[in-house]
Amino acid sequence: MRFSTRGRYGVQVMVDLAQNSTEGPISLKSVAERQKLSEHYLEQLVPELRKAGLVKSIRGAQGGYLLAKKPEEIYIGDVIRVLEGPIAPVECTDQYGDDCCEKTEFCVTREVWVKVRDSINDVVDSISLADLIKDSEKEGEKVNLFDDEV
Template sequence: MKLSTKGRYGLRAFIDLAEYEGVGPVSISSISERQDISERYLEQLMAKMKKAGLVKSVRGAGGGYILARKASEISVGDVLRALEGSVEPVTCAAFHPEETCTVKDRCVAKHVWQKVNESVTATVDGIMIDTLIKETNQKETNQKEENQKKYRM
């Protein structure tokens, strides 16, 4: 599956926002600076995530964006669907009644596509945003400890 910049940048921005959960609204400009994503593009991405019910906007001085739900309740799949639409790498007409396929009843490949789609969906839906943040923080802590050990020698 090849994600567009919407999915890649949007997920980065969403994780950045989630890291500041509980601190208050996070401004587009602060996310832009930390993630090196243009403010205009972030505004478009946040609008999509707001429409999907993943973030809320807070107006006024000190305003910005906050998560609409806890990071532990939002999966990578939720974010990618809000930004990209379907997360299926293969659209097979055999599993979408609105599409037509002349060989769907005798097609063997459809079973491969179904397994691929199910695997991708299970993977992105099984990764919660809070888990990503915890893993990232742990890796950064481990890296800092390793660097400190090197300099003490």
Template sequence: MKISTKGRYGLTIMMELASKFGEGPTSLKSIAEKNQLSEHYLEQLIAPLRNAGLVKSIRGAYGGYILSRQPEDITAGDIIRVLEGPISPVDFTDEDDPAKRDLWIRIKNSIAEVLDSTTLANLITYQDEGKNENFMFYI
């Protein structure tokens, strides 16, 4: 499964709204400018997020968007499913080999577990705690 720009930019929108949670509405224009993204494309992505009840729109001169729930209550899985559809690495049928089908189901469940256990609050407070192996080679 490859996450498209819809999913990646949708996460960007939601992380920006989470980082401003409680401060009032945020405009898509400011999100687009800060992240060097197309405002028009973000407008296409915000509609399904609003329809799914993940964001609320605020009208007016100082309007924009806010999260409909606390950042701790919205997961990456919620966002990806709205924008990308069901999480599945491949389409398979009951006629597929049971061993292969079991592998695809385990992969799907692993991806879903990571997405569903990662909240917006986790994403905006993430700090790299040495998880990336950086090797130093001396010659």
């Protein structure tokens, strides 16, 4: 049960843009260096974010990418669904309200996957880019934000 690198890198790129593109476009080269990712691979992912209206691109020298909206208006769920496809822990939860497999009897287990799907969507749709970079502004302290862990 893993997200692929697509969603993970995508979120990293968006956060990086939010942190760095305050004045002018940011090249993928610099994002790749800061985030320690393959520039070529990002070239494959980021155009999808552009087509989805999450970033804007400026071509040519000194070009690069910019967020298309304010960090407060971009939710992690949007980024993930663009790069990973709809969140559907099993196939039959892909479309809402559809009935799934051709099982003759009522499919009992679907309830589980629907609840998982909805709960993931709730989480990722409740966190904006602004929420994430707010944390990073406390840079240097390195506090543990995850006090819910063991």
